[in-house]
Amino acid sequence: MTISIYDMDRTITRSGTWTPWLKFWARREAPWRLLLVPLLAGALIGYAARLITRARLKEIGHRLFMGRRVGRTRLLAAADAYADKVIATNIFAGALAQIAADRAEGQRLVLATASNEYYVRAIAAKLGIDDVIATASRWDDDHLHHRLGGDNCYGDIKRVLVEAWLEREALAGEPVRFYSDHVSDRPVFELAEASGGEAVAANPSKALRQLAQERGWRIVDWGQPARSFFERA
Incomplete structure (x- = not known):
């Protein structure tokens, strides 16, 4: 085994990170934007009704809570x-222990998540994970735009992005160990299995637990994730 890839929300973290990020930003940078919560609620309802995509929901949330453009220095801080x-409040201790164990094995650690790359990289750095595959945002010079810079890193798209990363890093065909909590990551689980690596269902949802049992995938429980219909990624 040479590569360990982790999903983030509800795999490493107890709960989703996107809505909390928007609230964190608004409280820190523009408290008046919290008055726009009802508009975000409307967008969430539209997403739940499948009237808009998750990618579009992310763009709307960003536009409402962060504005059209944010300077790089301000954003990174x-x-x-x-x-x-x-890291202080939302990480499973078991996930930290597994990351440390994989690092001790000499594994190359990767975070592959549908969450937005601009804050995922900060979390990954504090976890000691150098490689990130996430939902990209659009940059205009030194300003982050509210539009995404590519496809939402979810489901089949996540597998495509993982395979592209493996190709870029000259790691295609290497064994992959993949950890995730959700059945939407089935394409990446199957990639790991096909590579001769290992599929690991971590804190699995009901549907993933059933699939893992059927396929003989390893199951680990690091804690009880906080489930949210609106943040299914």
Whole structure:
């Protein structure tokens, strides 16, 4: 085994990180934007009704709570502070222990998540994870735009992005160990299995636990995740 890839929300963290990030940003940078919570609630309802995509929901949430453009220095300072909060309050101890064990094995550690890359990188750095595969945002010079810079890193798209990363790093065909809590990551679990690596269902949802039992995948329980219909990634 040479590569360990981790999902983030509810795999390493107890709860989702996107809505808490938006609230954190607004409280820190523009408290008046908290008045726009009802508009975000409307967008969440639209997403739940499948009237808008998750990618579009992320763009709307960003536009409401962060504005159209944010300077890089300001953003990185807030992301670093948010990462400190996540590490202090929202991480499974079992996940930290597994990351440390994989590192001790000499594994290359990767975080692959649908969450936004601009704050995921800050969290990954504090976990000691150098490689990140996440939902990219658009940058205009030194300013982050509210539009995404690519596809939402979820489901089949996550597998495509993981495979592209493996190709870029000259690691295609290497055994992969993959950890996730959700059945939406089935394509990446199957990639890990096909590589001769290992699929690990961590804190699995009901559907993933059933699939893992059927496929003979290892199951680990690091704690009880906080489930949210609106943050299914």
